[in-house]
Amino acid sequence: MSEICKYRRSVRRLPYLVVVLALSACSTSSRLIDEFLDPRTGVTVTRNVTPLVLYRENPSRAAYARNYVHLGPIEINRTGSFRYYVWVGIWNTMQASDPTQQRDGFESITVFADGEPLLLELTGWTPDAIGASTPVYQRPVGSAADAYYKVTVDQIRLIAEASDIRLRTTGTSSIEYHLWDGQNTAHRGFEAFLQAALY
Numbered sequence: 001m002s003e004i005c006k007y008r009r010s011v012r013r014l015p016y017l018v019v020v021l022a023l024s025a026c027s028t029s030s031r032l033i034d035e036f037l038d039p040r041t042g043v044t045v046t047r048n049v050t051p052l053v054l055y056r057e058n059p060s061r062a063a064y065a066r067n068y069v070h071l072g073p074i075e076i077n078r079t080g081s082f083r084y085y086v087w088v089g090i091w092n093t094m095q096a097s098d099p100t101q102q103r104d105g106f107e108s109i110t111v112f113a114d115g116e117p118l119l120l121e122l123t124g125w126t127p128d129a130i131g132a133s134t135p136v137y138q139r140p141v142g143s144a145a146d147a148y149y150k151v152t153v154d155q156i157r158l159i160a161e162a163s164d165i166r167l168r169t170t171g172t173s174s175i176e177y178h179l180w181d182g183q184n185t186a187h188r189g190f191e192a193f194l195q196a197a198l199y
Contacts, residue, residue, distance in 0.1 A: 032185070032192040040133035046075040046196060047136050048189035051087070054167050054177035058092065067092040069167055069177050071111075072137050073156050073193045074148070076130055084151050084197070085123060085130050086111075086159075087137050088167075091144035102145035105169030109149065113162035120149035153197050160190040 035046045051072030058065040070089035075082060088109070090102040103125065111118045123129045127136060130148050139146065159165060167177040 032189040033196060038132050038134065041131055042078075043131050044077040045132055045136055046077070046193065047087075048072045048186065048193055050183075050186045050189050051089070051137060052165065052183055052186045052190070053180040054165065055180055056175055056177045058094075065093050067175065067177065068140065070137070070140055070144075071159075071165075071167065073151075073159075073190060074130065074136050075193070075197060076132065078131065082197075083130070084153060084156060085148050086120065086151050086156075088147040088149065089137060089140055089144045090147060091139075091141050102143070103147070105171040105174060106145075106147050108170045110168045110170075111155075111159060112164070112166040112168070113158040114164050116158055116162075118151075118155050118158065120151060120155075123148045123150050153194075156190070156197065157194055160187075160194040 032049055033046060034049050035044060037044055051070040054069045054071065056067045058067050068089075068091050070087075072087045072089075074085040074087055076085070088106065090106060092102070106122065108119065108121045111120060125145065125147060127134060127146075127148075130136075135146065137146075165179045169175045
């Protein structure tokens with residue numbers, strides 16, 4: 001059971017309905033979000049179990065070439081001080097051997113949540129940029145690059161509640177990624193992450 005849920009169960013002075021809602025959020029979100037204690041930095045890390053997947057067709061490289069980004073929220077809890085990030089896993093089907101080749105244009109990105117632009121600046125390429133010592137999400141392929149961007153809970157809410165999500169890179173040749181179809185588990189995970197962040 002997560003520390004968040006244990007804390008919620010210890011609160012006894014809240015009205016009964018509020019307690020019931022909080023406990024139901026714990027029971028339903030446990031399969032959608034995950035929490036672990038970083039063994040070196042001592043922070044508690046919360047994440048989605050299943051990140052969102054966005055893609056872009058890249059026929060100029062090969063007939064069936066695609067570029068992909070995976071998008072997942074992160075909460076870093078350092079003894080009650082909370083910070084929020086999104087992780088972006090960047091890769092393509094051409095399998096570049098050097099992850100740094102994947103980073104072009106990702107120094108800042110714009111996430112569009114139902115058309116609302118959210119400009120995000122890069123925090124760093126490695127977990128230590130967000131206070132973690134180990135990767136929060138598993139790379140989809142070995143050649144993928146990791147990127148971390150600081151966000152607010154309101155920005156997470158906009159993404160969690162959006163039905164149309166796009167991501168655009170910056171630079172001279174910006175690339176736009178569109179949401180892959182049929183990602184019900186990832187969408188529910190974003191919503192569960194938001195519930196845990198708000199309560």
